[in-house]
Amino acid sequence: MPSLADIRSRFPSLSGSTVFLDNAGGSQLPGCVIDAAGAYLRESYVQLGADYEVSRRATSIVTSAHVFVETFLNARGPTHDLGRVVLASSTSLLCHILAWAYAESRAAHPQGRRNRIFVSTAGHESNIGPWMRLAARGFEVIPWKPAQNGNGDWDLNLSGLRAMLDDQTLLVAFPHVSNILGDIWDAAEAVRLAKAAGARTLIDGVAYAPHRAPDVAALGCDWYVYSLYKVFGPHMAALYGSHEAFAELQGPNHYFIRNDDVPYKFELGGVNHEGAAMIVGAADYYRFLAEQPAVAGTPPRDIFSRAFAVVERLETELQAHLIGNLLRINGLRLWGRTSSGPERVPTVSFTLQGLASRDIAVALNARGLGVRYGHFYSKRLIEDIGLDPDDGVIRASPIHYNSHEEIDRLLDELRRVLR
Ligand SMILES: Cc1ncc(COP(=O)(O)O)c(C=O)c1O
Incomplete structure (x- = not known):
């Protein structure tokens, strides 16, 4: 397994003094990814x-970028081709496009009566x-609430x-992991239930x-x-869709682009x-994590699996260190599982009794966190879950390239702020 020092050396931004603990908001970039943009713009x-x-x-x-993401998601491989990936600027935009397409295609697709x-x-x-808005377009949209x-x-x-x-039921939309709680939910079981009812x-x-x-x-x-x-x-952002799911929809692109020209139609x-x-430039980083030589071309799915096994190992230790120590702080309530095994990711949210999340976060920001x-x-x-949305939670979201020393810095500064 590559050492943490090796991993960190791949990320130019990590050589500065900021401790990046908002990775659930956005991750840092390996040098190979930054260089790929420059090379494209030059050449x-x-x-x-x-x-x-x-x-x-x-x-x-x-x-290749499409093939890369399709392989990453295991939508395609030497023996299977399940669907296609649409690329756009954000997940927000992709969900809007998809909801729009469902509304436009309602009469046309075989599930139209649903x-x-x-x-x-x-x-x-x-x-x-985007789904709630479809209530104005003749769909019955039903909120599915979380439970304790x-x-x-x-x-x-x-x-x-x-x-x-x-x-x-036409469609069931849900998160794999909450960006607040960090718990990995049983998405496969939710899919199984929805499929048994014939829903997408x-x-x-x-x-x-x-x-x-x-x-x-x-x-x-x-x-x-x-x-x-x-x-x-x-x-x-990327949206994978199965061939069958795409075939039921009318894509938004120009009329003269064929509807089966996916992903371009979307x-x-x-x-x-x-x-x-x-x-495409991220390939080198995944090969490095998987301890494979840097060669040209899309990495096979196996490289992604091996790379993320390294990510999981590092993050499981990191979150155990963070969660274990947070739980020792008086008046701190952790939202999400207090366990720190593979059933969660290191997106860790907490509140402090009688204190505003804003005040704590701003004080930590001033200390470079x-x-x-x-x-x-x-x-x-x-x-x-009963919190004031204006103040919400304090979220620390380390990722595999963060060090235990950085977590210690967060914990030390937090204890200082609370003194
Ligand atoms: C869980 C989750 N879903 C969706 C989004 C929206 O992603 P985008 O910023 O690409 O629209 C975010 C962004 O923070 C997120 O955390």
């Missing part, structure tokens, strides 16, 4: 699809609001879903993908969305080219 900055050499190269980079959409309110608003389980932890509430699903599923994997390589083949979902800028990539104005180069406070756009969840 390939032309329009796609023409037959001269530079344009052929640019086209191949953008195509009218009900269940939307988990436990996640980020980007995968809630026997341990007092808030979870997705699969039994609630089981009780609601019926043969009118959309998983928001934004808070999951920086910590584990999502596996759409194993999940069996129809749609999976995540933000690349939180997974060592450009400010872009990529209005194309994609960010230098961003696509950055996606990059944490944040608030509802993190999971406003409905924050309200459901």
Whole structure:
């Protein structure tokens, strides 16, 4: 396994004094990803699809970015091809495009008579609001609320879903991991339940993908969305859809672009080219994590699995250190599981009795610690768990490249602020 010093040396920004603990907001970039943008802008900055050499190269980079993400998500491999990936600027935009497409396609697709959409309110608003708006377009949109389980932890509430699903259900939209609680939810079981009712599923994997390589083949979902800028990539996002799910929809791009020209039919104005180069440029970093030589081409899925096994190992130790020590602080309440095994990711939110999250976060910021406070756009969840959304929680979200010393700095400064 590569050493932490080796890992950190790959990220130019980590040589400064800031402690980056807002990685659930966005991750730092390895040098190979930064360099890929520069190389593209210097050598390939032309329009796609023409037959001269530079344009052929640019086209191949953008195509490779799609293949890269499809492989990362295990949507494609030597023996399978489950679907395609649409690239855009953000998960928020992709969920809007998808909701728009469902509304436009209602009459056309075979599931047209199905009218009900269940939307988990436990996640980020980007995968809630666009579906709620479909209520104005003739859909019955039903909030699916989280619930507390026997341990007092808030979870997705699969039994609630089981009780609601019926043969009118068109779609079930939910998060894989809460960007507040950090718990990994049983997305595969939610998909199984939805599928048994004949419904499609959309998983928001934004808070999951920086910590584990999502596996759409194993999940069996129809749609999976995540933000690349939180997974060592450009400010872009990706939406996987199965071939069957795409075939039911009308894409938003121009009328003369065929509907089966996926992903282009869903990529209005194309994609960010230098961003696509950055996606491909991350290959070297994954190969390095997986301890494989840097060779050209899309890494096979196995490289991603091995790289994320390293990520998981480092993060499990890191979160144990963080959570174990936070729980020793008087008056501190941790939201999300207090265990620190593979059932959660190191996105750790807490409040302090009688103290404003804002005051604590601002004081920590002044001491060079990059944490944040608030509802993190999971406003409905924050309200459901009984917190004031204006103040919300303090969130520290380390990632595999953070060190135990950085966690110690956070803990020391927090204790100082509380004195
Ligand atoms: C869990 C989750 N889903 C969705 C989003 C929205 O992603 P984007 O900023 O790409 O729209 C975020 C952003 O923080 C998030 O944390």
